[in-house]
Amino acid sequence: xxxxxxxxxxxxxxxxxxxxxxxxxxxxxxxxxxxxxxxxxxxxxxxxxxxxxxxxxxxxxxxxxxxxxxxxxxxxxxxxxxxxxxxxxxxxxxxxxxxxxxxxxxxxxxxxxxxxxxxxxxxxxxxxxxxxxxxxxxxxxxxxxxx
Numbered sequence: 001x002x003x004x005x006x007x008x009x010x011x012x013x014x015x016x017x018x019x020x021x022x023x024x025x026x027x028x029x030x031x032x033x034x035x036x037x038x039x040x041x042x043x044x045x046x047x048x049x050x051x052x053x054x055x056x057x058x059x060x061x062x063x064x065x066x067x068x069x070x071x072x073x074x075x076x077x078x079x080x081x082x083x084x085x086x087x088x089x090x091x092x093x094x095x096x097x098x099x100x101x102x103x104x105x106x107x108x109x110x111x112x113x114x115x116x117x118x119x120x121x122x123x124x125x126x127x128x129x130x131x132x133x134x135x136x137x138x139x140x141x142x143x144x145x146x147x
Contacts, residue, residue, distance in 0.1 A: 006040040007056050014080050021085060021121040025078050028126065029058050032076075032133055036060070039074045053086075055079035061091050061140040075140045076133050084119035087129065089136035102132045 001009075011022050030036070039057030043050050057074025064070050077088035089098065095113030103111055107124035110117045116132065118124045 003038050003040050006042075007038065010040065010054055010056065010080075017120060018080055018085065022078060022080060024121060025085065025087070026056065028130060029076055029078070029133065032130060033059050033137065037074070039077075053079045053081055055086075055088070059137065059140070063091075075137055081117065084117060085121075087116045087133070089114050089116070089133055091140035092136055093139075097135075098132055101135070102128050106132075 007026070011019055011026070014022055036059040039055075041052075041055050041057065043052045043054040045051045055077045056079070057077045059075035060072055061075050062070050063073045073090065075090055077086075077090065079086045079088070092098065092114055098114070098116065099111040102116075103109075105125055105128045106116070107128070108118060109124050114136075116124075116129065
């Protein structure tokens with residue numbers, strides 16, 4: 001099954017209105033990153049054990065670990081969770097930045113170092129979310145060693 005098919009099946013398996021919200025987010029992210037690499041992670045480890053919620057990733061960057069290892073990974077990710085939707089903006093070094101820069105304008109959302117969680121798109125400002133994602137994309141494409 002192709003990545004596009006896996007993503008479509010994942011979205012289709014979500015209850016409404018989450019299904020529609022995730023599809024709208026998908027279109028918005030593709031609008032920001034029209035030629036990006038798509039990822040689908042089913043949330044299972046090598047042994048088949050569920051270790052996280054399934055997620056869809058967009059773009060590519062090289063993650064560098066403290067021990068010097070590197071790994072290709074996505075820049076922006078989305079995932080359904082029991083309370084709503086999570087948007088992951090990876091590669092931002094200042095873990096306070098998202099909350100400080102976008103928190104007051106975003107709406108009803110919980111913001112951690114790289115994750116924005118909300119119940120439904122109607123609860124947040126899509127323009128503010130897109131601005132946060134654009135910032136994350138810029139951060140992960142402008143640094144040396146990043147793709």
